[in-house]
Amino acid sequence: MKPETPLPAPLAALVPWQQWALLLGCSVLLAGMLELVRLPAALLVGPMLVAIALGSNGASIRVPRPLFVSAQALIGCLVASSISPGIFATFLSEWPLFLGSAIATIAASSFLGWFISRLKVLPGTTAVWGSAPGAATAMVLMADAFGADSRLVAFMQYLRVIMVSVAAALVARLWVDTSGVEAAAVEWFPAIEWPAFGAMLGVATVGGTLGYLLRIPSPYFVGAVVLGATLHLGFGVALQLPEWLLAIGYALIGWTIGLNFTRPILRHAARALPQVIGSIAALMAFCGLLAWGLHRLLGVDPLTAYLATSPGGMDSIAIIAAAADNVDLSFVLTLQMLRFLIVLLFGPSLARLVARAIRE
Template sequence: MDSSPNPPAIEHLTRIHKAWQWPVLMVVSVLFAGALELAALPAALLIGPMLAAIAAGTNGATVRVPRVLFGSAQAVVGCLVASSISADIFPVFYKEWPLFLGVVMATVAASSLLGWLISRWRILPGTTAVWGSSPGAATAMVLMAGAFGADQRLVAFMLYLRVICVSMTAALVAKLWVDTSGIEVPAIVWFPPVDPQRLAATFGVALVGGLAGKLFRLPSPFFLGTFIFGTVIHLGLGVTMQLPPWRLALSYTMIGWSIGLNFTRAVLRHAARALPQIVGSIIALIVFCGGLAFLISRLLGIDPLTAYLATSPGGMDSVAIIAAAAQHVDLSFVMALQSARFLIVLLVGPSVARLVARSLRE
């Protein structure tokens, strides 16, 4: 891995004055993110800066993201997750709750087993593989993993690799049932009109939620505190928040840089050695969820594509775009099951990780 090529601008950053490392990192981040966006890969605005930071960190970069910026970025992601939970999913979930709960728990159990095996075989240290095998909520799980003692760098490597694989697989499967060649991602309006009330609500939720998280000593306090408080405000009081794309892009960049700059060549070598097992676990989870989709389709008469997209383990944004493009897909069913898994993963993820950690010590 040491001999792998890096962008010329990244080489030997130890020789570059600290003040100039930031501009170099910014330029390379924009190039990487732009290339991923052109390739229509998910989470490009986070993965691009993270890849640039990994290249910088493994070549001697000494800059680090200030804690206050990293904390504010986590709070923004907490607001994003809270605002993405729609009350519309609850009637659909209530109608089909035994099916939804069974599918979600089966998926969580399968992913946890895969993570446990990787940990048991000492391919990755501690509970890192359990967090990295989480079937959804990738950014949230990365943010919480570090607070629970997992290697945040390797967790991010596993989760975002899975997000890309799952999203590409869902797009390929969709082509078997519907022509997706005309699918277009909606154009991003980077600077939408400002809504003073919604913007003020966003800042208020981030501030109060972050402080509450610190006060109650929550793990990953800025993310979890903001997520919990924001969900209560959003669903309980009907308060909406405004998160313009430019602000999200900055937050994703801060998170990507914070993770990537802490990579070392030793960690990168470790990730490369574990790559075959990680890819194998991703394929196994995709196949398992495909099997669940087959059972749902055959036993309950649900459209096969609807069942597959609903059970797809991650890549919710990409799944939503594909589902919306197919006229015969039940979009409400797909998003309700995806959202239910997202919430359950957030709620049970830390407990599952602790349980696995205990079993590994025994």
Template sequence: MASPPAPSPGPFAKLPQPLQWLLLIIFAAALGVALETVDFPAALLIGPMLVAIAAGTGGATIRVPRPLFGLGQAVVGCLVASSIQVEVFSSFASDWPIILVSVLSTIVASSFLGWSISRLRILPGSTAVWGSAPGGATAMVLMAEAFGADARLVAFMQYLRVVMVTLAAAFVARLWVDPSAMVTPEHPWFPPLDWPAFAATVLVAAVAGRIGKLLRLPSPYFIGAALIALALHLGAGVPFQIPEWLKAASYIVVGCSIGLNFTRAVVWNALRVLPQVMLSILLLMGFCGAIAWLLSHELGIDPLTAYLATSPGGLDSVAIIATAASNVNLSLVMALQSARLVFVLLFGPALVRFVARGIKP
């Protein structure tokens, strides 16, 4: 096998840092917005991350300040928590056997794939397991870094799966639904601010890191914000508002933070294992498709609902597709997707450690 390219300073290294920042911000925002206009999955995060990867491999010497990165993580934590609605629990109460079996089987399958990737020495232990975890992609990347995995390769695996799963879900949906009837919900960039809800978001994002550090949480900003916001949102009914401009800014910060840490060696390694990673994603998608078929065949759930409910990742994109299809049981789709996300957030670290212990030569 060919060896990776010999390291060299790269064109970015020759530029002054203010110019590096200017180019990074302009191109990251431009690519993110461009991908968003064509409904590319996770566009506002993946676009800036790709630009930052290009800058990082080109020798960029700039790095996102850690307090700013922490604030971006905290906003994402609030976003994840506020996406879990109280109504999900009523669906869970009525459909808990379906949800439990589907969630556990998907997590077992993804853990087995991560274990296999590590045993075959395609990627190192916990990195492969975190990269295969079927939770929210951004959440998995942020948690993986806190637990010692290579966040760059985890991001590569997670966001590649987001793209593949979302494209497949959109294609499958079009087999059942008239494409002209599928309208993507509009999210205005500068909506009127609901000041109490917006203030709750800002307050939690501001204090989450300090509280998370006091509690010695492994990812204090993200996990701290997610836990606080979840307790306030579900326990006290506190609303949260994350306007599109704030979400975009947070995604750009997180994407650039991850991307700037890529090196040529990391990119080379990612490209080297691309076929194996894509195969593992296709296997997981096939496994989830088989679960969807069983749900449809044995329990009479309509095929599109079953498929969207069991799709391994891309909760936001799946929600948009499910909302646009009028014949889909949206409550079941969101209950199953949310239950899997909550399960991985709560038990992911322990599960990864358990699986990683079995990865010994």
């Protein structure tokens, strides 16, 4: 049997500046198209898809590491600024309910990750991180820091974000008419509030540096989260993250992930697609049952329960919940944020535990 002849890589003939121009132009075009159809995480998914196409066709360019770590710190500031003090009051009022629901979802996702790994669909702890129900970008960054294949983790995470968000929007439409609700206009270039903007830059720089010096896992992201949350919650320091800057950060992360895709990795992801879709559907079904239990046993309104337990796509879930008048937004965001924080704190240990179980 003859060995497989490698296909030509057409982009290898282009000089770096031509590759960068192609990457930038196509990313802006695709991200804009995805934004128009309101696809979740369009500003990250669009550039990542373009980078995958270029990377698998011979592109040699790579995002410089200082830019990538800066983007990680930026996302850390975003997470820190999204944690509001009101969430803790809501949590304390019904903490057994929130904690039990969050742990049940994490346990189910970990089991599915273990099951996919046992089937040899995805290697090592990749399936565990890919199944983790936290903020998708954060899970990809942490997975990379702990040795999992960030390309396949991103493949699982963003596919789930899209599936969960579409399902949540359809479920919401069954309970509330959102046809007359217009999405809030995005202010791409707001006036710079220099104290808040400077605080964000300081948190990103100092937090990332401290994380690196203290050898924290995923140091630039986690360091910015810890420092930013401390200043934001403890001292009321505001952090301004303009939309244009977030778009740059999302693009840098998407490009870094996508440009590392090769044709063999793409083929592997394609072969794993049916099992990955099946695992996402199973996790969504489990969360649906959990929502039904919250509604039947505790009287939580069904739409609130469903949105609160949806596994991932936190930003999209928040938008859908805010559009529905009868949804308890604070309940939804508290459960979503609690689950994310648990995965952030205990995800590495959980991944190691599942990896040990796979080996045994």
